[in-house]
Amino acid sequence: MQFYIQQILNALQVGSVYALIALGYTMVYGILTMINFAHGDIFMVSTYLAFFTSTLLLSIAAGLPPLFTFVFTLLTAMFGTALLAVLIERLAYKPLRTAPRISAVITALGVGLFLENFMVAFKPVGPAPRFLPPLIPQINYDLGGVTVSTIQIVIILVSGLVMFLLDTIVRRTMVGMAMRAISWDKFTVPLMGVPVDRIISLTFALGASIAAVGGTLYGMAYTIDPYMGIRIGWWAFISAVVGGIGNIRGAMLGGFILGFVEIFTPVFLPSTYRDFIAFSLLLLLLIFRPTGILGRPAPQKV
Amino acid sequence: MTSNSALLSIQNLHVAYGNILALQGISLDVREGEIVTLIGANGAGKSTLLRAISGLVPMREGRILFAGVDLRSVPAHQIVEMGIAHVPEGRGIFANLTVLENLKLATWSRKDRANIQKDYRRVFELFPRLAERQYQLAGTLSGGEQQMLAVARALMTRGRLMLLDEPSMGLAPVLVREIFNILGEINAAGTTILLVEQNARQALKVAHRGYVLETGRITLAGTAQELSDNPQVKAAYLGG
Ligand SMILES: Nc1ncnc2c1ncn2[C@@H]1O[C@H](COP(=O)(O)OP(=O)(O)OP(=O)(O)O)[C@@H](O)[C@H]1O
Numbered sequence: 001m002q003f004y005i006q007q008i009l010n011a012l013q014v015g016s017v018y019a020l021i022a023l024g025y026t027m028v029y030g031i032l033t034m035i036n037f038a039h040g041d042i043f044m045v046s047t048y049l050a051f052f053t054s055t056l057l058l059s060i061a062a063g064l065p066p067l068f069t070f071v072f073t074l075l076t077a078m079f080g081t082a083l084l085a086v087l088i089e090r091l092a093y094k095p096l097r098t099a100p101r102i103s104a105v106i107t108a109l110g111v112g113l114f115l116e117n118f119m120v121a122f123k124p125v126g127p128a129p130r131f132l133p134p135l136i137p138q139i140n141y142d143l144g145g146v147t148v149s150t151i152q153i154v155i156i157l158v159s160g161l162v163m164f165l166l167d168t169i170v171r172r173t174m175v176g177m178a179m180r181a182i183s184w185d186k187f188t189v190p191l192m193g194v195p196v197d198r199i200i201s202l203t204f205a206l207g208a209s210i211a212a213v214g215g216t217l218y219g220m221a222y223t224i225d226p227y228m229g230i231r232i233g234w235w236a237f238i239s240a241v242v243g244g245i246g247n248i249r250g251a252m253l254g255g256f257i258l259g260f261v262e263i264f265t266p267v268f269l270p271s272t273y274r275d276f277i278a279f280s281l282l283l284l285l286l287i288f289r290p291t292g293i294l295g296r297p298a299p300q301k302v
Numbered sequence: 303m304t305s306n307s308a309l310l311s312i313q314n315l316h317v318a319y320g321n322i323l324a325l326q327g328i329s330l331d332v333r334e335g336e337i338v339t340l341i342g343a344n345g346a347g348k349s350t351l352l353r354a355i356s357g358l359v360p361m362r363e364g365r366i367l368f369a370g371v372d373l374r375s376v377p378a379h380q381i382v383e384m385g386i387a388h389v390p391e392g393r394g395i396f397a398n399l400t401v402l403e404n405l406k407l408a409t410w411s412r413k414d415r416a417n418i419q420k421d422y423r424r425v426f427e428l429f430p431r432l433a434e435r436q437y438q439l440a441g442t443l444s445g446g447e448q449q450m451l452a453v454a455r456a457l458m459t460r461g462r463l464m465l466l467d468e469p470s471m472g473l474a475p476v477l478v479r480e481i482f483n484i485l486g487e488i489n490a491a492g493t494t495i496l497l498v499e500q501n502a503r504q505a506l507k508v509a510h511r512g513y514v515l516e517t518g519r520i521t522l523a524g525t526a527q528e529l530s531d532n533p534q535v536k537a538a539y540l541g542g
């Protein structure tokens with residue numbers, strides 16, 4: 001019993017990170033019907049931003065309160081990653097907005113490769129895996145045979161809070177409304193006085209800063225390296241598709257489903273089956289429910 | 303009438319899609335307080351003209367002046383802020399947003415936040431059916447209700463000039479009359495209207511003046527009465 005509770009906690013931890021990254025794929029897809037294949041690598045860059053910020057911060061001032069270290073690192077990573085994503089959108093994607101869809105997809109793959117190789121070549125990063133310095137004290141609590149760490153609690157709670165905030169922004173604010181309107185018909189939105197390009201940039205910024213929350217949290221628990229964005233990016237992308245790409249809550253749900261697949265596959269099968277299970281899930285879904293679990297079939301436009 | 307007393311003044315406008323010349327030297331004026339209608343057959347370039355005014359398609363040549371300001375290279379969302387509301391062809395409502403959200407989005411660039419509540423009340427008085435359905439997804443509205451929403455939304459931008467692209471399209475005659483009555487009311491309350499229609503009979507009834515557009519060129523202009531009496535207009539647009 002304890003074993004399963006432990007695994008559920010682990011699945012929630014991993015699932016939170018997938019969900020946070022999946023949101024970026026789904027938001028960009030929702031607004032531009034484009035899959036931003038560089039998003040996994042943008043996530044990777046965010047972990048390095050968290051790495052450098054926290055390392056620098058702790059080296060110049062060792063006795064800072066953990067809450068400050070954590071929040072400062074998180075906000076810096078979010079801001080830096082948002083800036084990077086907006087830059088990519090403006091320089092690489094925007095000029096291709098009227099080009100055939102495939103051009104933007106290939107460009108996104110290229111941007112991803114560029115980010116990976118830049119990080120490998122960039123001396124302070126390099127190919128070797130790294131650890132973030134401890135941002136918060138790691139304490140393990142033993143609750144009747146189930147181990148819960150402070151890091152695990154922070155990951156699950158912060159992710160939950162960020163997802164709640166995003167959901168509220170999309171549902172309740174004017175910006176969220178504009179995003180939803182653009183996803184329906186971006187040619188009519190300017191007639192409402194809404195600056196479409198600015199909303200698109202904002203969507204990239206929002207998606208990237210949420211990925212950076214995922215990146216910072218991930219870096220607190222695991223090692224980071226320049227190629228980490230590939231596998232995690234794919235899993236997050238599958239999460240978005242499984243939940244219903246374009247659908248915010250779908251991405252969250254999909255992230256947790258993939259988190260459970262990742263943690264529970266090795267419980268029943270050899271752990272090498274993990275990717276096989278994840279991609280099979282994707283294929284089955286694409287066959288039987290191509291719009292994903294929460295994605296609605298595109299309603300007829302009138 | 304000289305162009306500088308016009309609210310909207312278009313001079314020698316050319317618009318092309320690739321090598322398709324959609325507008326080839328259009329000049330027209332809309333004065334403050336008027337309803338001006340633009341009639342023409344399919345493909346004449348009516349929607350293109352409205353899209354050029356709203357900044358949705360670039361002009362190749364010519365000038366568009368709104369309240370004396372040249373609209374060249376003003377982005378579309380700023381043109382709305384300057385006071386041009388546009389009810390697009392096919393209504394363009396956001397089916398995945400509620401009726402109220404559709405209206406709310408149209409207030410995006412308004413600075414007079416205090417008047418917005420008053421405008422919701424006004425719009426719901428004009429269109430009681432929208433008030434009943436304000437929390438419903440706009441995609442669930444009937445075609446007529448969607449057209450009303452499109453007009454209501456344009457009102458919420460508080461434009462001085464409203465461009466309407468075939469508001470009667472696909473509506474039953476009763477609804478067409480209702481929409482045209484409301485356009486009359488909106489105009490009486492101070493909004494200038496440029497109305498594109500294929501339903502020339504109704505349009506000429508409500509308009510003060512009109513232009514006839516044929517394959518990208520204006521071929522006739524006059525008061526609504528003059529156009530209604532014109533034998534060519536009668537033959538081509540009023541069914542003899
Ligand atoms: N996006 C486009 N790309 C290429 N050609 C276009 C485009 N939009 C319109 N056209 C062409 O420009 C011309 C004018 O079209 P427009 O839509 O302005 O006509 P209209 O008078 O509004 O017609 P309708 O009454 O059918 O709505 C037509 O020949 C049309 O085929």
Ligand SMILES: [Mg+2]
Pocket residue numbers: 348349350391467
């Ligand atoms: Mg048209």
